[in-house]
Amino acid sequence: MTTVPATTLLYNGRIYSPTVPDATAMAVTGNTVTWIGSDSAADAAGPVPERVDLAGAFVAPAFVDAHVHATATGLLLDGLNLTGCRSLAECLSALRKAARGTTGVVWGHGWDETAWPEGRPPSRAELDDAAGGAPVYLSRIDVHSALVSTALADAVPAAWGTAGWSVDGPVSQEAHHHIRGAARTAMTPDQRRTAQTAF
Secondary structure, three states, rough: OOOOEEEEEEEEEEEEOOOOOOOOEEEEOEEEEEEEOOOHHHHHHHHHHHHEOOOEEEEEEOOOOOOOOOOHHHHHHHHHOOOOOHHHHHHHHHHHHHHHOOOOOEEEEOOOOOHHOOOOOOHHHHHHHHOOOOOOOEOOOOOOOEEEHHHOOOOHHHHHOOOOOOOOOOOOHHHHHHHHHHHHHHHHHHHHHHHHHHH
């Protein structure tokens, strides 16, 4: 014996539909949307087994986010966390410790110089000294700029002179995109795997 799925009418809402932009109601049979329209059209269609008053709520298709940054998110979870650094000196100390014995890029996140007593981020020379020559990518708390070591900056000549390029301070804008891409490319397979597992 086959069971016919009941139809449910959702009404008095705001239904997202590119083809019916002023929709306020929708019918669902089983797991399938079978109709979208207005409350008045739904009332004219006759009775349905179940009616749900949305009380003005917004209804949209399920959000399926295939655009995730698994590696980057994993690097934030598994990389050098600089959010707790209260000074430039603490930031450099954390970098120095993370760079010891690291192969590949030292990837960190979360520095914020606005509350540091020094009132500035580390210079490229300070980064180089703390990292011992390792390639370093440290994104700022807002993720729109990053500190980079000379070893990483020199490997990305495409970034030099582009919008947001700095020879000594954080890189941003187009230069940041070039540098971040190079930092990702320079990661070892183990770093990538560990980051994705952390995600």
